[in-house]
Amino acid sequence: xxxxxxxxxxxxxxxxxxxxxxxxxxxxxxxxxxxxxxxxxxxxxxxxxxxxxxxxxxxxxxxxxxxxxxxxxxxxxxxxxxxxxxxxxxxxxxxxxxxxxxxxxxxxxxxxxxxxxxxxxxxxxxxxxxxxxxxxxxxxxxxxxxxxxxxxxxxxxxxxxxxxxxxxxxxxxxxxxxxxxxxxxxxxxxxxxxxxxxxxxxxxxxxxxxxxxxxxxxxxxxxxxxxxxxxxxxxxxxxxxxxxxxxxxxxxxxxxxxxxxxxxxxxxxxxxxxxxxxxxxxxxxxxxxxxxxxxxxxxxxxxxxxxxxxxxxxxxxxxxxxxxxxxxxxxxxxxxxxxxxxxxxxxxxxxxxxxxxxxxxxxxxxxxxxxxxxxxxxxxxxxxxxxxxxxxxxxxxxxxxxxxxxxxxxxxxxxxxxxxxx
Amino acid sequence: xxxxxxxxxxxxxxxxxxxxxxxxxxxxxxxxxxxxxxxxxxxxxxxxxxxxxxxxxxxxxxxxxxxxxxxxxxxxxxxxxxxxxxxxxxxxxxxxxxxxxxxxxxxxxxxxxxxxxxxxxxxxxxxxxxxxxxxxxxxxxxxxxxxxxxxxxxxxxxxxxxxxxxxxxxxxxxxxxxxxxxxxxxxxxxxxxxxxxxxxxxxxxxxxxxxxxxxxxxxxxxxxxxxxxxxxxxxxxxxxxxxxxxxxxxxxxxxxxxxxxxxxxxxxxxxxxxxxxxxxxxxxxxxxxxxxxxxxxxxxxxxxxxxxxxxxxxxxxxxxxxxxxxxxxxxxxxxxxxxxxxxxxxxxxxxxxxxxxxxxxxxxxxxxxxxxxxxxxxxxxxxxxxxxxxxxxxxxxxxxxxxxxxxxxxxxxxxxxxxxxx
Numbered sequence: 154x155x156x157x158x159x160x161x162x163x164x165x166x167x168x169x170x171x172x173x174x175x176x177x178x179x180x181x182x183x184x185x186x187x188x189x190x191x192x193x194x195x196x197x198x199x200x201x202x203x204x205x206x207x208x209x210x211x212x213x214x215x216x217x218x219x220x221x222x223x224x225x226x227x228x229x230x231x232x233x234x235x236x237x238x239x240x241x242x243x244x245x246x247x248x249x250x251x252x253x254x255x256x257x258x259x260x261x262x263x264x265x266x267x268x269x270x271x272x273x274x275x276x277x278x279x280x281x282x283x284x285x286x287x288x289x290x291x292x293x294x295x296x297x298x299x300x301x302x303x304x305x306x307x308x309x310x311x312x313x314x315x316x317x318x319x320x321x322x323x324x325x326x327x328x329x330x331x332x333x334x335x336x337x338x339x340x341x342x343x344x345x346x347x348x349x350x351x352x353x354x355x356x357x358x359x360x361x362x363x364x365x366x367x368x369x370x371x372x373x374x375x376x377x378x379x380x381x382x383x384x385x386x387x388x389x390x391x392x393x394x395x396x397x398x399x400x401x402x403x404x405x406x407x408x409x410x411x412x413x414x415x416x417x418x419x420x421x422x423x424x425x426x427x428x429x430x431x432x433x434x435x436x437x438x439x440x441x442x443x444x445x446x447x448x449x450x451x452x453x454x455x456x457x458x459x460x461x462x463x464x465x466x467x468x469x470x471x472x473x474x475x476x477x478x479x480x481x482x483x484x485x486x487x488x489x490x491x492x493x494x495x496x497x498x499x500x501x502x503x504x505x506x507x508x509x510x511x512x513x514x515x516x517x518x519x520x521x522x523x524x525x526x527x528x529x530x531x532x533x534x535x536x537x538x539x540x541x542x543x544x545x546x547x548x549x550x551x552x553x554x555x556x557x558x559x560x561x562x563x564x565x566x567x568x569x570x571x572x573x574x575x
Numbered sequence: 576x577x578x579x580x581x582x583x584x585x586x587x588x589x590x591x592x593x594x595x596x597x598x599x600x601x602x603x604x605x606x607x608x609x610x611x612x613x614x615x616x617x618x619x620x621x622x623x624x625x626x627x628x629x630x631x632x633x634x635x636x637x638x639x640x641x642x643x644x645x646x647x648x649x650x651x652x653x654x655x656x657x658x659x660x661x662x663x664x665x666x667x668x669x670x671x672x673x674x675x676x677x678x679x680x681x682x683x684x685x686x687x688x689x690x691x692x693x694x695x696x697x698x699x700x701x702x703x704x705x706x707x708x709x710x711x712x713x714x715x716x717x718x719x720x721x722x723x724x725x726x727x728x729x730x731x732x733x734x735x736x737x738x739x740x741x742x743x744x745x746x747x748x749x750x751x752x753x754x755x756x757x758x759x760x761x762x763x764x765x766x767x768x769x770x771x772x773x774x775x776x777x778x779x780x781x782x783x784x785x786x787x788x789x790x791x792x793x794x795x796x797x798x799x800x801x802x803x804x805x806x807x808x809x810x811x812x813x814x815x816x817x818x819x820x821x822x823x824x825x826x827x828x829x830x831x832x833x834x835x836x837x838x839x840x841x842x843x844x845x846x847x848x849x850x851x852x853x854x855x856x857x858x859x860x861x862x863x864x865x866x867x868x869x870x871x872x873x874x875x876x877x878x879x880x881x882x883x884x885x886x887x888x889x890x891x892x893x894x895x896x897x898x899x900x901x902x903x904x905x906x907x908x909x910x911x912x913x914x915x916x917x918x919x920x921x922x923x924x925x926x927x928x929x930x931x932x933x934x935x936x937x938x939x940x941x942x943x944x945x946x947x948x949x950x951x952x953x954x955x956x957x958x959x960x961x962x963x964x965x966x967x968x969x970x971x972x973x974x975x976x977x978x979x980x981x982x983x984x985x986x987x988x989x990x991x992x993x994x995x996x997x
Contacts, residue, residue: 159735161727161754163768170770170791176777220760226792266777273771274754277730278738285733305583308699309891311707312737313581316700319733332583338642346585348592349695351898354906355598355688369592370648380908407910463890469731469881476773484776486802488829 157213157238158220160274165221168267169231180266181478181497182273184280187471189255194562195570196470197291197551198247198259199322200283202542204276205531208240234267241535242269247500247527249542250325250550252291252558254572256515258498258528259284259472266479273474279318281472286319287551289439289464290326293457295555295563296443301454303345304331305434306462319462325547327555332456340544347404353380360389367398375402375432378417383408387417391424402430402453410441411450418451432456438465443565494574500527509559512571579635579660580642582696587643590689591653602688603900603919604695606702609893611677616984617992618892619713619973620669620681621744622705624964626698627953630662656689663957664691669922669949671964672747672972674713674980676994678937680920680950681706681894688901695896701740703894708741709973711861711886712748715879717977717985718865723876725767726753727856728884741884747969749977751876762966769826775802782811789820797824797854800839805830809839813846824852824875832863833872840873854878860887865987916996922949931981934993 171177186196213221213235221227221235242264247253260280262269293302304323310316313335320336330343337344348366356362359381367374378386387403394400403421405413410433421429433445434456445452459465476484483495498515501524505511514524531540561568593599608618635643635657643649643657664686669675682702684691715724726745732738735757742758752765759766770788778784781803789796800808809825816822825843827835832855843851855867856878867874881887898906905917920937923946927933936946953962983990 156735156757158757158760159729159739160756161729161768162756162759162766163754163770165756166768166792167770167774170774170788171777173791174778174787178777180773180777182773217760221756224759224766270773273773274730275735278732278735281731282733307581307583308696308896309703309894310700310737311704311733311885311890312740313578313697313700314736315732315734317581332585334582334584334587334643335578335580337584337646338580338639344584344646346583346588348585348589350908350910351602351604351692351695352589352592354898354908355593355600355602355901365596366592369595370588379910382909409911459891463733463885465890468733468885468887468890472731474730476776479777486772486776487804488772488801489831 156207156211157217159278160271164271164273166226168271169227171267171270172231172234177265177267178480179263180269180476181261181263182269182474183258183477183498184260184276184472184474185258186255187473190467190470191567192467193288193292194568195252195254195288195291195558196284197287197326198251198253198284199249199287199325200280201246201249201260201531203279203283203318204260205244205537205542207275207279208244208272208532209535209537213238238268239535240264240268240272242532243530243534244532245528245530248529248540248547248550250547250554251527252551252554253527254513254570256494256572256574257500257513258515261497261528277472277474281470282315283318283322284472285464285468285470286462287322287326289461289467290323290328291551291555292565293439293442293461294327296439296446296565297455298446300446300452301329302327303329303454303456304333304458304461305456306458307333309459310462316462321544323461324544325551327548327551347375348377350377350380353377359386360393363389363393364398367393367400371399373401374399375404376400377406378403379405379407383413384416384420387420390429391421391426394426394429395424400426400429402432404432404434404456406435410452411445411448414450414452430454434458436460439565501525502527504557508557510557510570512573514573514575516575578629578633579639581700582693586693586695588648590693591649593689593692594653594656599687599689600902601685602691602898603683603685604691604896605680605899605920606682606698606894606896607680608677609895612889612892613989614889615710615714616990617674617676617710617713617980618706619709619748620673620675620706621671621709621747622702623668623671623682623953625701625705625740626682627666627959627964629697629701630666630694630954631957631959633662635660660690661957662686662690662694665952665956666954667950667952670951670962670969670972672969672976673949674973674976675949676935676992678916678994678996679922679935680937683919683950699894699896703892704737705740705744706894707886707890707892708884709744709748711883711889712745712750713973713977714987715861715864715883716749718861718868718987719877720868722868722874723751724749725751725876725878726755726880726883727878728880729755731881732884738884743966745883746966747973749970749973769797770799772799772802775799781808782815785811785815786820789815789822793821795823796821797826798822799828800825801827801829805835806838806842809842812851813843813848816848816851817846822848822851824854826854826856826878828857832874833867833870836872836874852876856880858882861987923947924949926979930979932979932992934995936995936997938997
């Protein structure tokens, strides 16, 4: 799939008109979330790595230009300009994995007006989607009380590429790994997965299926025990373990988890297999995780899919890419409900005496505040600055921030963090 | 992005184990939606074109194999099998654009067990996502009363590829076009778009911005009139039109559409510009479209984005890929709430005397029913059968089906179509 054309047409029509009218001065665009949905106490910045890769590599190919010419809309001058286009501006952004809030400038892109205008659609697409998913994943992590979470959502993600970006976002937010093999290859994320119901169905019996699987994969086998009857399934798994066959865990994908898991745990324990873990999957969301763990349901880890990779309760955020300055002069529109905060802004974070986050301030750069500055320059004049955007570092940033989040912000009850705009 | 690895790891572990245990008999998997959400009266089959392209081209590259080897999980025999893998089975499916319902087999994939098992994740991903979006788009079309709808959602789609597949899905469901240039290039969908607020902001005045834009694009210019004050904006647009400058339409992206649009319409009409159309955008969904058009708000067309391309009310369907037959014997699991309908099934559609859809029957193929058969063989022994999967044909199928949908099924009130399982 070509990349330079992954844009709304109006970015290109505007760019041609800007060039025609000499509107090539320095422009500053800022990405931020206008309002937080009630279902999110905090967001996790994500998508910057994809954006940086895009900005430092994309070009309009001959094929792209030829398609644009066929639209009979663009001048030869403009198409020539596109042909030699290379992003040569600056990107100042909150690093991936950091906890952020409404109104905060997550990414600032600066350069000549036409060149930064045409980035709007793709920049929003990458930052929005991945921030949506990382924030959903973080919400699950925040109630997981140390239990492992794994992404199983590729099949229900909105397109394969989206599922792969999303797997990375969940890993930044503390997930242990993913079922998505491509995400494993691309990003080095640990991959996991063993069997589906179809595996069990093609053998004459559940027991034969389990034996066959263990024979092929004697290291760490996870047996899916609910194809027919879960208690019969666990009895079979326990019997094989008693025989000395390796059984690492059982997975339960259906039924009333809260009622069946304690019975499965008890059965395993009574038969001397307290080492066999229990994995719950199947439509799990953060409310399930929180409720089950609060009730002491002995689930060891969770496979989370559909509701995570579609961020089903909040599939979008009110995130925008807005012109905040042109030729050194702050700009803002006044459309009802859509007023922009003009000018280049910094985020300063302040901590309380216990080292927990107390509040953030969004100020113009010139105020010289003392708080922790969240924005970093990642691209300067089109070149990488060397700022560490590695996945492990991003994961570490999230771990660090989540430990400094006030306790009341971590749960599923709505809580507002204080963000002051100066 | 590599494609063959866009799968859950367990598809590959199962395949290796199937091969080891000689489980290479003919298997039949079926994709269907288990239950319809209350917010959807019908679904629109979509994603088959992407799936066919995938099935007829994908291979495991040397790089893929090398990554899989590094996981230390797979045998040399299995990796060799993957290296020479080419899909050689059959695909029987409901063509894109057709209206479908719960429990109906949308896609059936047949072949040797390991080869059809490993397709589960990607097949579900492509069919699920695009069916979700086409069904959401169709719901908007069904209440649009002939007014044009255009997809503006790329920026909020879950990844750029997802946004592009989605643009195609909305086009099948009757949308006029998209803002997504890549979707235009790939699929030949009409593209549209003119200016954002940022365009207006960099000129000394709204009027100068409008004049500049019209100078660059005198054909069919659409002026965005709500950057500062919508009534002042329309006055400026009308003044330019009175001067004789071309103004095709005005776009309003904010504020109370139901109250401002009639004022804008009246202003334009009173100033002799009844030919200037009004386009509404900004968080529009089918409830807005239905309510506004029902109230006679004089909107000519709609740009629909975020809520369409995330299918925000129903971002996922309960769609599964289930083994229904192995070595000629129907199979089904009995997990609570997840019981599968076994065996190869056909969909037969029956119409009433007025030519409207009356009910569907899902029967085993051998019943020899008289209704219209919905399933078509699109791939046989790994090769395309020549069945027409073109975009225009798919769009035509939707147009045809939606005209035969009973009136009560088209609105936003919940209605259940009769589907009989035999």
